Amino acid sequence: MSETHASTDLPQLAFASLRPMIRAHAEEHELTILRDSSSGLHIDTYYGSVEFMLSGAGARVEIRAPHADYVQILKDSLVDQINADFPLVAQDIRWNDAAQVAKLPANIWAMKFASVEVMDSGFLRVVLRGDVSRFSDDAIHFRLGIAPQGRPMPWPQVGDNGSTLWPEGEDRLHLPVYTARHVDQTNGTLSFDLFAHAGGRATQWAQRATAGVDVLITSPGGGGCKIPETINGFADETGFPAVARILKANPDLTGRFILYGDKPCAQRYPLPKHSGVEVSFAPPDRKPLMAEDAIKSIDETSPPFLWFAGNRAQASAVRTTWRKRDHDREGAYISGFWGERAQTQ
Ligand SMILES: Cc1cc2nc3c(=O)[nH]c(=O)nc-3n(C[C@H](O)[C@H](O)[C@H](O)COP(=O)(O)OP(=O)(O)OC[C@H]3O[C@@H](n4cnc5c(N)ncnc54)[C@H](O)[C@@H]3O)c2cc1C
Numbered sequence: 171m172s173e174t175h176a177s178t179d180l181p182q183l184a185f186a187s188l189r190p191m192i193r194a195h196a197e198e199h200e201l202t203i204l205r206d207s208s209s210g211l212h213i214d215t216y217y218g219s220v221e222f223m224l225s226g227a228g229a230r231v232e233i234r235a236p237h238a239d240y241v242q243i244l245k246d247s248l249v250d251q252i253n254a255d256f257p258l259v260a261q262d263i264r265w266n267d268a269a270q271v272a273k274l275p276a277n278i279w280a281m282k283f284a285s286v287e288v289m290d291s292g293f294l295r296v297v298l299r300g301d302v303s304r305f306s307d308d309a310i311h312f313r314l315g316i317a318p319q320g321r322p323m324p325w326p327q328v329g330d331n332g333s334t335l336w337p338e339g340e341d342r343l344h345l346p347v348y349t350a351r352h353v354d355q356t357n358g359t360l361s362f363d364l365f366a367h368a369g370g371r372a373t374q375w376a377q378r379a380t381a382g383v384d385v386l387i388t389s390p391g392g393g394g395c396k397i398p399e400t401i402n403g404f405a406d407e408t409g410f411p412a413v414a415r416i417l418k419a420n421p422d423l424t425g426r427f428i429l430y431g432d433k434p435c436a437q438r439y440p441l442p443k444h445s446g447v448e449v450s451f452a453p454p455d456r457k458p459l460m461a462e463d464a465i466k467s468i469d470e471t472s473p474p475f476l477w478f479a480g481n482r483a484q485a486s487a488v489r490t491t492w493r494k495r496d497h498d499r500e501g502a503y504i505s506g507f508w509g510e511r512a513q514t515q
Pocket residue numbers: 311344346347348349350362363364365366367368369370371372373392407408409411412505506507508509510511512513514
């Protein structure tokens with residue numbers, strides 16, 4: 171696979187000061203540390219690798235990623251981390267590929283709203299039209315950028331230091347995450363299923379959007395839908411589209427999914443037929459107990475692959491138990507898909 175590369179020198183920041191900060195971030199986010207010494211620190215991430223090197227009295231950073239959009243994501247993350255402790259250094263960062271400045275960041279693009287269909291399962295199926303070449307079974311989640319009601323889309327830009335300048339104040343975007351349900355590479359369409367819940371800004375947006383209007387999409391990422399072993403899955407409505415992708419992408423998979431919906435109509439959500447995975451729906455009043463069910467199901471010694479997507483607080487309880495029992499990080503996908511607090515950038 172071809173590689174995209176970006177580098178920057180940080181002459182004002184001693185490598186010895188940078189190293190503990192980056193190391194702590196890598197440990198917190200469970201990133202792989204490929205090398206760590208007094209002269210270099212090399213971190214591997216889902217998006218690519220970032221290498222920090224001693225360079226004179228300062229440091230040098232090199233990013234390598236498979237796509238320009240992933241380079242942008244890694245630049246944003248790095249500028250953010252440096253900004254937390256060394257804001258003046260973060261401001262002065264300049265990258266070797268500075269031609270990006272004042273353009274739309276490489277991990278963000280526009281698609282056109284095409285249609286919305288009200289589904290009888292409590293979802294809205296939204297179809298967008300445009301470039302879908304970055305979607306695959308390895309990258310199924312994306313952010314949808316929604317402008318504040320009544321305002322034109324305020325597009326983000328790349329700043330002088332290479333990081334994304336998001337619109338602020340009255341122009342602040344709402345950036346909820348969705349799962350690509352169908353991607354048609356030939357006709358350039360992306361469909362996603364939005365769970366219509368009370369007070370949801372995305373629900374209101376989908377109900378009033380008109381065909382042809384531009385919407386902001388961020389590069390897909392956040393994991394794919396290939397599951398290597400037997401699955402033990404739990405999902406609320408926000409996870410149903412991902413469950414559908416998993417069932418489709420893994421015809422030989424075995425195991426089970428328990429699905430939790432607020433209302434009985436959730437059971438009509440269209441899922442692909444699968445001969446090896448048992449899919450059942452919990453009664454609606456069981457949804458608040460989803461984490462409890464998942465925790466009870468975790469085998470002490472050799473648990474099957476645990477897949478959990480639902481409320482953030484519940485996901486956190488499940489993750490804590492998984493870790494307490496010393497199970498492998500790679501043996502589970504436990505994700506908070508929504509929380510009581512509004513989810514924005
Ligand atoms: C990796 C990932 C994939 C996701 N895929 C999908 C998907 O395919 N389809 C989908 O519908 N959602 C999906 N979500 C969840 C979605 O991003 C959140 O539900 C998001 O908050 C929706 O924004 P909103 O505009 O609807 O609500 P907001 O306007 O942000 O919130 C308004 C209120 O509704 C509450 N709220 C938010 N979500 C829910 C909910 N599900 N049930 C009840 N109350 C809620 C908020 O806490 C807030 O109080 C995914 C999330 C992640 C992290």
